[in-house]
Amino acid sequence: MGRIQKFDRPTVVRAARDEFWNTGYEATTVTDLERATRVNRSSLYHAFGSKRGLFDVAVADYLDAVARPRLRVLLSGSSDASGLGAYFDGLAVETSRRGCLLVNCAAGLAGHDAEARAVVDTYRAELTAALRHALAAASPAVVATRTEVDARARILASLSMSAMLIARINREEAMAVLAAARDQATTWIEGTHRAPHGAVRPGDPGGRAAH
Numbered sequence: 340m341g342r343i344q345k346f347d348r349p350t351v352v353r354a355a356r357d358e359f360w361n362t363g364y365e366a367t368t369v370t371d372l373e374r375a376t377r378v379n380r381s382s383l384y385h386a387f388g389s390k391r392g393l394f395d396v397a398v399a400d401y402l403d404a405v406a407r408p409r410l411r412v413l414l415s416g417s418s419d420a421s422g423l424g425a426y427f428d429g430l431a432v433e434t435s436r437r438g439c440l441l442v443n444c445a446a447g448l449a450g451h452d453a454e455a456r457a458v459v460d461t462y463r464a465e466l467t468a469a470l471r472h473a474l475a476a477a478s479p480a481v482v483a484t485r486t487e488v489d490a491r492a493r494i495l496a497s498l499s500m501s502a503m504l505i506a507r508i509n510r511e512e513a514m515a516v517l518a519a520a521r522d523q524a525t526t527w528i529e530g531t532h533r534a535p536h537g538a539v540r541p542g543d544p545g546g547r548a549a550h
């Protein structure tokens with residue numbers, strides 16, 4: 340039995356993550372992973388079990404290092420449109436390069452793999468919840484009903500994910516979608532109307548009704 344090659348695990352995971360991110364799970368071969376990580380396949384199999392095992396670890400790293408940190412600005416409790424603006428601006432920078440690993444996965448592997456589908460859908464729910472928090476926390480001049488906040492969060496989440504999906508096809512259109520989402524969020528926040536009974540209080544991430 341050959342000697343197992345030693346390597347720095349975080350470095351290898353990041354290299355594999357970027358390879359999957361650039362190429363997609365199904366199009367990435369073990370040879371591609373050997374080249375990207377500079378680790379031979381026997382060592383990769385010994386450490387991660389399989390190509391899928393390495394992919395799962397890479398996705399977990401993507402969530403922790405890229406996707407979830409992106410949501411922090413939405414959870415900051417900003418009382419105006421700045422949090423949402425910063426989110427969409429940051430997403431535009433990332434999307435202009437290579438889209439989103441999770442959305443790319445949703446277009447391929449997750450279509451026929453329940454475990455991968457659950458990971459993508461969990462992130463979709465996290466994104467929607469973060470957008471809902473930002474909308475509810477935004478300007479005191481805007482107080483929307485819980486139903487309105489929920490609907491708006493779903494719209495912005497859908498625009499975010501669709502932009503990341505089409506980024507590889509038409510980057511200019513992806514940027515236009517994100518700009519439209521940013522403008523729509525700003526319009527909602529900067530608009531003014533009287534708060535109806537049972538409206539969501541700004542800053543209330545749970546969407547509890549004001550009394």
